[in-house]
Amino acid sequence: MDISPDQWILLEWRDWRLNATIVFTWAIMALLVLGSWSITARLSEGETVSRWQVMLEVIVSGIRDQIADVGAHEPARYLPFIGTLFLFIATANLLTIIPGYQPPTGSLSTTAALAVCVLIAVPVFTIAQRGLGAYLRNYIQPTPLMLPFNLIGEFSRTLALAIRLYGNVMSGTIIVGILIAVAPFFFPVMMQLLGLLTGLIQAYIFAVLAMVYIASATRTRQRNEDGGRATSGEKTETEQER
């Protein structure tokens, strides 16, 4: 049994191998690009709005609200990156209802690539917002002794992101495969439904965790610059509760 779509070679030419992961990733990218392009090509602001535009607006504003909830001040800044992550993973996981399709997120290469995107995005966003010095200073907080641990934390959470998504999707695929061999028809269908739910939740969690990492990195910077005044936000919340 294949534990990842990497081993499913579709096309081979000399040293070049085209595996299922790459093909399905291209298919998803084409689907997303063509879909959003055809919807955004004719947007309307009038009384009649097409159904597709409504769907897109719901998705975009929903993602923006979620980003704002996690604690980012300007959701529009993070919307393209986080939204792309979420839409790609969600589409990749939801398309499992199509027979013969293997989600590319069930391959460690894809999830590692996505996690590396997050690893790069955190410093990029924080440097763009707070500057290089403030970003580097974050590594020696609270004391310079913590520098190696901060570095380890940076990489281990990237690894955790990658392995979490990979393990979840792969476990779903493998369990369905085993169940089809053991008990055909009914249980595989139930597991497939469960897989759709967990696939969507995993996409959501990946996006939220990426946003939390970015938001926490930018927020610590803010706290340093404000000189401890950033806790005033929490204080006002507790005061409101009283």
Place this chain on the structure above:
Amino acid sequence: MDAATWIAIVSIVTAGLTIAIGSIGPALAEGRAASNALMAIAQQPDEANTITRTLFVSLAMIESTAIYCFVVAMILIFANPFTAAATQAATGG
């Protein structure tokens, strides 16, 4: 029995133990997290959205422990690095 058989036996038993032991802790932790979140929602229904989101994120964090165990078990069964070495040594030597 030759080395490959022993490696297979040990791998399968270890994979079972990994899943069994490795899912106990996350199961208890997820139960705790869910029950505490339900209590929090019962006390503050207005904050249900925030609590639910935090619950999902923390459940994902907890769950990843079990997922790591699952990945290790899958590697032991399907992609065992020692099986290939043992068969190579058996056929080559």
